[in-house]
Amino acid sequence: MHVRPSIAFALLLLGALLAPTADRAEERAPILPKKFGGWNLVAPRDLSGAVLAGILHDNFAILVESGLVSAETGRYERPGSAPMEVKLYRFRDAAGTYAAYTFLRTPDMSASDLTEKSAVGRDRILAAVGGMLLDLSAPGGASLSELKTLVTLLQEQGPRGVYPTLWQYLPGQGLERTSDHYLPGPTALAREFPFASGDWLGFARGVEAESARYHTGGDSLTLLLAIYPTPQLARLELQELETRFGVKHAGKAGENSASAQTPAPGTPLVYAERRGLMVALVAGAHDANAARALLDRIDYETSVTWNEPGWEAKEPPFMVMLVNVLIATCLMVLYAFVAGLVFAVARIVVKKLAPGKVFDRDRDVEVLQLGLASKPIEAKDFLTVGGASGGTGTPSSGRVAGDD
Numbered sequence: 350m351h352v353r354p355s356i357a358f359a360l361l362l363l364g365a366l367l368a369p370t371a372d373r374a375e376e377r378a379p380i381l382p383k384k385f386g387g388w389n390l391v392a393p394r395d396l397s398g399a400v401l402a403g404i405l406h407d408n409f410a411i412l413v414e415s416g417l418v419s420a421e422t423g424r425y426e427r428p429g430s431a432p433m434e435v436k437l438y439r440f441r442d443a444a445g446t447y448a449a450y451t452f453l454r455t456p457d458m459s460a461s462d463l464t465e466k467s468a469v470g471r472d473r474i475l476a477a478v479g480g481m482l483l484d485l486s487a488p489g490g491a492s493l494s495e496l497k498t499l500v501t502l503l504q505e506q507g508p509r510g511v512y513p514t515l516w517q518y519l520p521g522q523g524l525e526r527t528s529d530h531y532l533p534g535p536t537a538l539a540r541e542f543p544f545a546s547g548d549w550l551g552f553a554r555g556v557e558a559e560s561a562r563y564h565t566g567g568d569s570l571t572l573l574l575a576i577y578p579t580p581q582l583a584r585l586e587l588q589e590l591e592t593r594f595g596v597k598h599a600g601k602a603g604e605n606s607a608s609a610q611t612p613a614p615g616t617p618l619v620y621a622e623r624r625g626l627m628v629a630l631v632a633g634a635h636d637a638n639a640a641r642a643l644l645d646r647i648d649y650e651t652s653v654t655w656n657e658p659g660w661e662a663k664e665p666p667f668m669v670m671l672v673n674v675l676i677a678t679c680l681m682v683l684y685a686f687v688a689g690l691v692f693a694v695a696r697i698v699v700k701k702l703a704p705g706k707v708f709d710r711d712r713d714v715e716v717l718q719l720g721l722a723s724k725p726i727e728a729k730d731f732l733t734v735g736g737a738s739g740g741t742g743t744p745s746s747g748r749v750a751g752d753d
Contacts (some may be wrong), residue, residue, distance in 0.1 A: 380481065381423055381437055382502040386495035388433070393423035396436070404436075407540070408452050412438065414534040416445035430490035437503075438482040443510025448533040450477045453484065456527050463496055466512055468527075476500060479509040515559035515574055518627070520646035528562040542573045544619060544632065545594055550575055551586050568639055573630040574647070580625050587623050590630075596621045599631065599640040624649055 402409045418439045425433040440446045458468035466477035474485040535548045541560040563570045577583040590596040599620035620640035621630045634640035
């Protein structure tokens, strides 16, 4: 039997992941629930790499590239209902699950509300559940509520994760059914966009990619969207595609970079453009206008945002400000009145309790003296009450030191 090199490599890689020793197989608990809604799991077992390669065929290498960790299978049975064959694939993250989901779908499937990413066909259901992909065959005997119970039990086994969102930028007009695929690496890229060999798109640099096929104006086009971590990296990648592979700017035929080489014989003509982080490529177009028409329908725009918290100054109405000013003025007047009253009462009380000792003293009073006359300055020179120090009566006129 002839085995493709990619399949052979995937078999070797997955063999190390999915062929544990007998002790490790016993330690690892199965993920599939033993029962749900009256259905019982029968004959559960792990799937080895060789068995998976026979089941998945060309998709096997792509699932390994997506981060396949393990796989198990079994059969759910319930009295009076046809049995359901079940397979469960476990991946490193939700992105790998979504990639496998897009490749395992078939054209007869349509979107379902079983999970966020799920599809249903005539006799098969695919449902992405966080880092796991559920594949049910002949599920007609189970109701939607029962299947949602199964999904809930699976969600309890691990985190749900976040699925990629590149598909949101794909134009809807002319899109071939279930042709959109999330590309986890070079193997999937070579299958969906056979432009060059190796990692020519930059997966090693953190690129995310999604492809789809379109029928427009008699052409069968393939659109590839690639999102890079930074705009600078996206620009460098596009320049490299121009110089190494002869990629042309859509709508600017004949204006390509002077250093760009002519595509090699047998290499499809590819048009491209960059928008911020995204590089979009179109293959299969008969001219730049056809490629331009598809690129213009991509709903992707870049914008600069400021993530610092901000505030907006809002001026209150004039009447509100006027009332606030009046209230503040009244409070200040009230404070001055109360403070003055407290001081006056305290002064009267102190003078009654200690007359001539705190207030109205004629001794031990420090006064700034200018020294303009030889006569010493005394407190009674400034204020003499009743003609005697410390007495009471009508104040007499005082004298200022230095008049003599």
